[in-house]
Amino acid sequence: xxxxxxxxxxxxxxxxxxxxxxxxxxxxxxxxxxxxxxxxxxxxxxxxxxxxxxxxxxxxxxxxxxxxxxxxxxxxxxxxxxxxxxxxxxxxxxxxxxxxxxxxxxxxxxxxxxxxxxxxxxxxxxxxxxxxxxxxxxxxxxxxxxxxxxxxxxxxxxxxxxxxxxxxxxxxxxxxxxxxxxxxxxxxxxxxxxxxxxxxxxxxxxxxxxxxxxxxxxxxxxxxxxxxxxxxxxxxxxxxxxxxxxxxxxxxxxxxxxxxxxxx
Amino acid sequence: xxxxxxxxxxxxxxxxxxxxxxxxxxxxxxxxxxxxxxxxxxxxxxxxxxxxxxxxxxxxxxxxxxxxxxxxxxxxxxxxxxxxxxxxxxxxxxxxxxxxxxxxxxxxxxxxxxxxxxxxxxxxxxxxxxxxxxxxxxxxxxxxxxxxxxxxxxxxxxxxxxxxxxxxxxxxxxxxxxxxxxxxxxxxxxxxxxxxxxxxxxxxxxxxxxxxxxxxxxxxxxxxxxxxxxxxxxxxxxxxxxxxxxxxxxxxxxxxxxxxxxxxxxxxxxxxxxxxxxxxxxxxxxxxxxxxxxxxxxxxxxxxxxxxxxxxxxxxxxxxxxxxxxxxxxxxxxxxxxxxxxxxxxxxxxxxxxxxxxxxxxxxxxxxxxxxxxxxxxxxxxxxxxxxxxxxxxxxxxxxxxxxxxxxxxxxxxxxxxxxxxxxxxxxxxxxxxxxxxxx
Numbered sequence: 001x002x003x004x005x006x007x008x009x010x011x012x013x014x015x016x017x018x019x020x021x022x023x024x025x026x027x028x029x030x031x032x033x034x035x036x037x038x039x040x041x042x043x044x045x046x047x048x049x050x051x052x053x054x055x056x057x058x059x060x061x062x063x064x065x066x067x068x069x070x071x072x073x074x075x076x077x078x079x080x081x082x083x084x085x086x087x088x089x090x091x092x093x094x095x096x097x098x099x100x101x102x103x104x105x106x107x108x109x110x111x112x113x114x115x116x117x118x119x120x121x122x123x124x125x126x127x128x129x130x131x132x133x134x135x136x137x138x139x140x141x142x143x144x145x146x147x148x149x150x151x152x153x154x155x156x157x158x159x160x161x162x163x164x165x166x167x168x169x170x171x172x173x174x175x176x177x178x179x180x181x182x183x184x185x186x187x188x189x190x191x192x193x194x195x196x197x198x199x200x201x202x203x204x205x206x207x208x209x210x211x212x213x214x215x216x217x218x219x220x221x222x223x224x225x226x227x228x229x230x231x232x233x234x235x236x237x238x239x240x241x242x243x244x245x246x247x248x249x250x251x252x253x254x255x256x257x258x259x260x261x262x263x264x
Numbered sequence: 265x266x267x268x269x270x271x272x273x274x275x276x277x278x279x280x281x282x283x284x285x286x287x288x289x290x291x292x293x294x295x296x297x298x299x300x301x302x303x304x305x306x307x308x309x310x311x312x313x314x315x316x317x318x319x320x321x322x323x324x325x326x327x328x329x330x331x332x333x334x335x336x337x338x339x340x341x342x343x344x345x346x347x348x349x350x351x352x353x354x355x356x357x358x359x360x361x362x363x364x365x366x367x368x369x370x371x372x373x374x375x376x377x378x379x380x381x382x383x384x385x386x387x388x389x390x391x392x393x394x395x396x397x398x399x400x401x402x403x404x405x406x407x408x409x410x411x412x413x414x415x416x417x418x419x420x421x422x423x424x425x426x427x428x429x430x431x432x433x434x435x436x437x438x439x440x441x442x443x444x445x446x447x448x449x450x451x452x453x454x455x456x457x458x459x460x461x462x463x464x465x466x467x468x469x470x471x472x473x474x475x476x477x478x479x480x481x482x483x484x485x486x487x488x489x490x491x492x493x494x495x496x497x498x499x500x501x502x503x504x505x506x507x508x509x510x511x512x513x514x515x516x517x518x519x520x521x522x523x524x525x526x527x528x529x530x531x532x533x534x535x536x537x538x539x540x541x542x543x544x545x546x547x548x549x550x551x552x553x554x555x556x557x558x559x560x561x562x563x564x565x566x567x568x569x570x571x572x573x574x575x576x577x578x579x580x581x582x583x584x585x586x587x588x589x590x591x592x593x594x595x596x597x598x599x600x601x602x603x604x605x606x607x608x609x610x611x612x613x614x615x616x617x618x619x620x621x622x623x624x625x626x627x628x629x630x631x632x633x634x635x636x637x638x639x640x641x642x643x644x645x646x647x648x649x650x651x652x653x654x655x656x657x658x659x660x661x662x663x664x665x666x667x668x669x670x671x672x673x674x675x676x677x678x679x680x681x682x683x684x685x686x687x688x689x690x691x692x693x694x695x696x697x698x699x700x701x702x703x704x
Binding site: 116117120121122126127130131132133135139 | 358601694697
């Protein structure tokens with residue numbers, strides 16, 4: 001009987017002392033956690049895709065509350081999520097931002113630009129690029145082995161029969177992973193309202209570019225002359241359209257002899 | 265000793281040397297046109313010293329660079345420069361090249377002067393002559409030889425190894441050189457020994473060449489001829505050092521870190537030839553071979569001769585040409601076109617026909633690794649190739665570096681034995697590329 005009383009008392013005293021210490025430290029070292037972090041975390045899609053540039057959704061919510069990240073930072077969630085986050089943060093999100101998408105700057109598939117040699121090695125663009133600078137006749141064009149397809153977090157890139165990746169613009173969240181994955185950096189991010197773009201990245205001289213690909217930009221400069229708003233510039237035998245200046249007259253498309261300027 | 269005269273790992277691919285091993289070195293016919301790339305060795309590209317329309321003579325320097333690691337290039341034919349423009353080379357890249365049409369006269373340039381006899385010439389003069397002659401390592405690595413011949417002072421070289429292993433299947437150019445050009449070889453070894461200040465010289469030859477071993481034992485009395493077990497990659501310099509001297513080159517180190525210098529037999533012979541005649545490096549021995557090639561041969565070929573001309577000279581093939589290799593089948597590169605020139609590192613041209621390739625590739629499809637471990641067994645540098653390939657596939661370059669991908673000598677033994685036919689070497693090469701670019 002005595003043993004039981006002693007053990008109960010002993011345990012009770014230890015419990016009391018421990019409780020007091022815990023209570024005191026909780027008061028003394030209390031760290032206020034912003035409840036908004038939890039709320040934003042709930043509002044996010046929770047895919048942890050990393051497209052925002054932070055380590056997962058939790059990292060992004062902390063950055064938003066700390067004021068480091070923009071409320072529009074979540075590309076996957078889109079407008080809905082932005083609304084929810086701005087409500088939590090108590091700020092008005094800016095006006096609807098225009099959707100940006102990844103666009104391939106190459107139109108030379110298997111038909112237009114044949115292979116220099118048979119490539120039988122590792123079937124990734126990065127590996128193919130290291131063997132003789134790539135098997136494609138054009139040293140700037142798409143190799144078509146689909147490194148971009150693998151990295152796309154929302155599965156919006158598909159390979160077509162011509163060996164060129166096709167981007168589904170509705171799904172694209174402009175995360176920019178395909179830009180980094182492509183060994184020839186053929187993707188670019190443009191607003192979806194861009195009507196015309198140069199579908200080529202070849203910086204070769206006209207004759208070489210034409211030999212390598214039927215629809216290459218040969219740097220003839222006709223589009224530069226025809227453009228009414230001076231939106232097109234020519235650098236390294238490659239035309240570039242400035243979407244801000246473009247008035248969508250469509251004259252460049254008609255004038256281009258190799259049809260490398262296309263309508264989206 | 266258990267591992268006498270060999271190293272750990274390695275494979276024994278079919279030798280296929282019977283097509284050319286009994287054929288002496290012949291002079292190739294003078295090409296009508298040569299295309300000399302202005303980038304032929306490790307280091308930076310050169311600038312052209314000639315312009316379109318210039319007349320050039322044999323032995324004239326046509327390209328040079330100011331950078332320390334480089335060797336100049338010379339023309340092997342006399343004639344007129346018809347173009348200086350980018351041309352396709354064996355790696356599939358466009359390289360600035362000098363195109364020369366032959367006039368058939370073969371006038372020798374005034375700059376070609378013989379050097380004094382070996383006893384009277386100083387070490388600096390030899391190194392300078394080697395540099396001016398544009399001599400590079402002819403085993404395939406094409407590293408400028410004059411840099412090898414002037415090692416930093418703190419590295420003491422006490423052994424010279426001459427590499428006559430020639431472990432690549434099909435190739436016989438070094439073997440024929442040892443038999444046909446023994447005087448130049450002996451003289452070259454003496455010069456290298458004098459320059460490096462070493463007393464001990466070895467020559468390593470695989471024991472599938474008994475004729476050469478006996479012959480060299482008789483002829484070279486101051487050089488120890490070592491018969492090595494026939495095993496690929498016996499000719500890799502690190503494997504050769506391990507076999508002959510039982511020294512191991514440290515990870516990331518050079519043979520000079522263990523006091524050894526390795527030179528190819530062809531390089532030695534070229535040094536001797538240059539010092540005797542003053543003629544820079546304008547030609548090299550190339551084995552042109554293949555099962556269906558009508559007249560395979562060991563040819564002394566002018567640098568810049570097109571592959572198409574050489575295959576024609578060897579009688580063409582029975583059937584259609586499907587694949588042509590620059591170098592042997594283990595480390596060689598399949599060339600993108602036949603209109604590419606022989607460069608200083610071209611040790612062989614191996615021609616495969618459609619029929620052979622169809623047979624080889626009938627069931628060539630890649631499967632997943634089954635963890636059999638054969639690649640680990642044969643790897644001569646003790647790596648785990650399958651694991652490295654896995655990490656390279658995932659793009660984890662840091663892990664590749666941790667697993668010492670940089671020590672890979674790209675011999676291809678792992679790909680050769682792989683039962684799942686994986687492209688292991690290519691993946692490791694990719695990893696090495698990315699480690700150089702991204703991992704500090």
